[in-house]
Structures are given as C-alpha cells and as structure tokens.
Amino acid sequence: MASLINSELFKDQYSTKEMRAVFSGRAQIQSWLDCWVALAKAEAKNGVIPESAAEEIAQKAHAEDIDMDYVREGFKKTSHPLMPQIRAFTKLCSPETGGYIHWGATTQDITDTGMILQLRNAQDILEKQLEHLLNQVLDKAEKYKALPEAGRTHAQHAVPITLGYKFAIWADELGRDLERLQHDRKTYFAGNFGGAAGTLASLFDKGIAVRNDFCKNLGLAIPTITWHVSRDRLANFSSDIAIAASTIGKMANEIINLQRTEIEEVEEGFQMGKVGSSTMPQKRNPMICENIYANVRLVKNNANLGLEAMVQEHERDMSFWQTEWMYLSEMCLVFSAAIKMMSQVMDQMIVHEDNIKRNLNMTHGLIVSERVMLDLGRYIGRQNAHEVIYEDAQKAFNDGIDFLDVLLADERVTKDVDEATLREMLDPARYVGSCVQMVDDVVKKWRK
Structure with a gap:
C-alpha cells in the first residue's frame, strides 16, 4: 500500500x-x-x-x-x-x-x-x-421546516429554531x-x-x-x-x-x-x-x-x-x-x-422527533424566557424586565421548578401579564421566528 x-x-x-x-x-x-x-x-x-x-x-x-x-x-x-x-x-x-x-x-x-x-x-x-x-x-430543509427544535448557542439551549x-x-x-x-x-x-x-x-x-x-x-x-x-x-x-x-x-x-x-x-x-x-x-x-x-x-x-x-x-x-x-x-x-x-x-x-421534542422541553419553559422578557418589557421597560426574568429564570434553574410556576408566583410579572398569556408565551412552537420563511427563501434561491 x-x-x-x-x-x-x-x-x-x-x-x-x-x-x-x-x-x-x-x-x-x-x-x-x-x-x-x-x-x-x-x-x-x-x-x-x-x-x-x-x-x-x-x-x-x-x-x-x-x-x-x-x-x-x-x-x-x-x-x-x-x-x-x-x-x-x-x-x-x-x-x-x-x-x-x-x-x-x-x-x-x-x-x-x-x-x-x-x-x-x-x-x-x-x-x-x-x-x-x-x-x-x-x-x-423543506421536510422539517416547521419542526421546532432547541437552538443552541455556546453549547447551551438558547431559543427555539x-x-x-x-x-x-x-x-x-x-x-x-x-x-x-x-x-x-x-x-x-x-x-x-x-x-x-x-x-x-x-x-x-x-x-x-x-x-x-x-x-x-x-x-x-x-x-x-x-x-x-x-x-x-x-x-x-x-x-x-x-x-x-x-x-x-x-x-x-x-x-x-x-x-x-x-x-x-x-x-x-x-x-x-x-x-x-x-x-x-x-x-x-x-x-x-x-x-x-x-x-x-x-x-x-x-x-x-x-x-x-x-x-x-x-x-x-x-x-x-x-x-x-x-x-x-x-x-x-x-x-x-x-x-x-x-x-x-x-x-x-x-x-428522532420524539427526542427533539423532549430536549425542547427539557428546561421547562426557560428556552422562551426571552419572549416573556420582551412582553413584560412593554410595561416596565426592557432593562427592568431583563432583571426580573433573569432572577426568575435562575431560580427555576437552581431549584428545579417549572418556569411557569416561578413566573406565576412573581407579582412583578403577574401585575401586567396574566396566566393565559404566560402559558401561550411558554409554548416553544410559538417562538420560532421567521424560520419557516427563511427556509422557503433558501429553497427558492437554490432549487434548480
């Protein structure tokens, strides 16, 4: 050889x-x-x-x-x-x-x-x-364009993609x-x-x-x-x-x-x-x-x-x-x-779609903390909302509590955001941004 x-x-x-x-x-x-x-x-x-x-x-x-x-x-x-x-x-x-x-x-x-x-x-x-x-x-890309998955930055869960x-x-x-x-x-x-x-x-x-x-x-x-x-x-x-x-x-x-x-x-x-x-x-x-x-x-x-x-x-x-x-x-x-x-x-x-779903929900709602922060920011300002949601997110992580439970117990949040809205916001599938549109744009550009 x-x-x-x-x-x-x-x-x-x-x-x-x-x-x-x-x-x-x-x-x-x-x-x-x-x-x-x-x-x-x-x-x-x-x-x-x-x-x-x-x-x-x-x-x-x-x-x-x-x-x-x-x-x-x-x-x-x-x-x-x-x-x-x-x-x-x-x-x-x-x-x-x-x-x-x-x-x-x-x-x-x-x-x-x-x-x-x-x-x-x-x-x-x-x-x-x-x-x-x-x-x-x-x-x-076309087949899975709408399948929510955990996005990762710095090897950690970030937001859904x-x-x-x-x-x-x-x-x-x-x-x-x-x-x-x-x-x-x-x-x-x-x-x-x-x-x-x-x-x-x-x-x-x-x-x-x-x-x-x-x-x-x-x-x-x-x-x-x-x-x-x-x-x-x-x-x-x-x-x-x-x-x-x-x-x-x-x-x-x-x-x-x-x-x-x-x-x-x-x-x-x-x-x-x-x-x-x-x-x-x-x-x-x-x-x-x-x-x-x-x-x-x-x-x-x-x-x-x-x-x-x-x-x-x-x-x-x-x-x-x-x-x-x-x-x-x-x-x-x-x-x-x-x-x-x-x-x-x-x-x-x-x-493995089941595993993708499992991983997406692994942090019990923390993956969409950005969405909660931005919604709350409409009432108390973005920086203040960041501090509030930061404290709640870290508590949920350290104590192993569902993020929703921590949010519902925080009057700084519930004063402006009701439970139904929080539950909707904590659905990862509702926070994938423009992923589907961008996939369509890529397919349109390169498909021969």
Whole structure:
C-alpha cells in the first residue's frame, strides 16, 4: 500500500473512483499530450511548424501507446519530470514530425497547463457532487421546516429554531460554495505558455498569437502574462476547495454532536450489520461523519501549501510547483470522498422527533424566557424586565421548578401579564421566528 488513496481497503474512504481516474498516471500523461497537440495546432496555424506535423502529433497523442516502463526508467536517469515523456512521444512519430514536438515550449508550460486540465475535470466532478448534495439538504430543509427544535448557542439551549432552519443554513452555505467555484473557474483555469523564462522569445513575433491559440484550443482562459511564478490562481482554487470542504466538515461535526447519547436528535443512519465498536456491542457511533471530518482536515491542511507556493524565486522555482502535483490532487480526491459520504449520510439520516421534542422541553419553559422578557418589557421597560426574568429564570434553574410556576408566583410579572398569556408565551412552537420563511427563501434561491 503506497497510499490510503489507492489502498484496496480504504481507497473509497479517501477518494472516489471517478476522481482517481482524473489523477491517474495515464490521465496525467494524456493531459500533457493534449497540450502538445494544442501547441502544435496553434503553431501550424501561425506558420511556425508544418501543418502535416501538427496533424501527425494529434493522431499519435494517445497515452495508452506510451511506453510507461521507458518513461519511468527515463525519470530515474534524467531526474527530469518531462524529458522522458518527450522522448517517448517522439518515438511514436516520424523523425520529421518528432522534431516539432514541444517546439518553443518549456517544461512548466506543459506540466502547468496539463495540471489545469486535470483540475478542470476534477472540478466538473466536484460541482456535480455538490449540486446533488445541495438538493438533498434542501429536501431535508423543506421536510422539517416547521419542526421546532432547541437552538443552541455556546453549547447551551438558547431559543427555539426549527430543524429545517438548521438544514437551510447548510444549504445556503453549500449554494455559495458552489457559486464561488463556478464563478472563479474562469480565473484559475488558464493556460500557461511562455517558453524558457516566460518571455516567448523562442517564437519571436509569433509568441503571443501562438499562446492565445494554444489556450483557445484547450478551452482555457488566456493569461495577460506568463504565470510560471505567479501561483495565485492555484491558491485561489485550493482556497475555494477548502472553504467548500469546511462547510461539509461543519455539517459532519454538527451531526456528530446531535447524535450524542444525551441529545440523540439526529443520527447519521443505522442498519443491522453496522458496527460501532469491536468491544462495546451497544455503540452506534457516527463513524461516517468522523471519516468525513478526517478528510476535511486533510483538505484544509493541504490548502496552506497553496499559499506557501505563492512565494517563488526569480522566473522558475520547481521546488514549489512540484508540490502542487501532490497537494492539489489529494485535495480533490479526499474532498470528493467526503462529499460522497455526506450524500450517503443525507440519504440514510434518522431524525428522532420524539427526542427533539423532549430536549425542547427539557428546561421547562426557560428556552422562551426571552419572549416573556420582551412582553413584560412593554410595561416596565426592557432593562427592568431583563432583571426580573433573569432572577426568575435562575431560580427555576437552581431549584428545579417549572418556569411557569416561578413566573406565576412573581407579582412583578403577574401585575401586567396574566396566566393565559404566560402559558401561550411558554409554548416553544410559538417562538420560532421567521424560520419557516427563511427556509422557503433558501429553497427558492437554490432549487434548480
């Protein structure tokens, strides 16, 4: 086992089949071949190389025809990341055409642009996964938009919310994550072609035209200047991925907390055969969500390398851009797995409505003390009402008395608020604010 991403046991926890295909060795080589084809066509169009050479390069550019053993051995001998591939490709072509492969280019032109092609394919997969997950969460938001639940701030009961409101917050954030990725892709999916030090000197007066056509041929944005040592695009990409992953990490962490034995409002899903512990038979651990959060940690840590790689020396610094081959692919692989696992959680989630109701009434009315305070404040002022209800709430908590009983015994309250009004105000279901409307607004905004 070289990596958990390719482990026979754990590969589906740390990656997905679709994403592994994007970052396979063959896919990387094919991305380089695609770049050479795009370059040859651009150069033929601008009179730099013969049209016949460009046609043959396109015909022979198939990764499955490359001698991988020859390339691997070449890496060992040359210590160069691309030269063995150039030689292997040249062997597939006629001597005349082989001499035009990589014309005017430098290694980083091909490896950078090839990596961009792979990242574009990866983001296509991630966007589809996120769209599916977003719709799953929207479904949950709609289903539970009116189910009252204890809202919690600082890990303590605060005021009532609805379970659908919680899901809608997640959905809105997922929507923004997806929107951010879709918006920024036109910035960071740009071709990179500049030759030796980025000046295009090797192509004389044809350099800019060839660069532009090279990018157009690949469907990539055209940069205004060579970006060999400007890695902000990739830092932007890694940041967008890390932000989206953090949303899913927050969802997983919240489900873990809501599945605590003493809360048990939501469960990631359970069926006979799922095992929580090798020694405690009763355990129903949120292990899928824990796996998700482990992946999210990997994504976030790798994103830091995107910022590190922005500081480069002079006109080329291979020590940094070769780290991108590793950390960017790993980010996409483990994030794809995290999304897939979260979709599984959404499909299999168990909502324990009885426990939600139990927890909502756990404080015997204290969860709506704000409402009582504000109503009383209409008669004695907000600050005075806060002092009165603060004293009553703390007495109810410390003495284990129903909040209603304490309020009814306090003349400062009953002088202005009758018992019927108090009983109505202490119903948590009547104090969920605009939760339902906000859920509807989120669904309307993001439902495709």
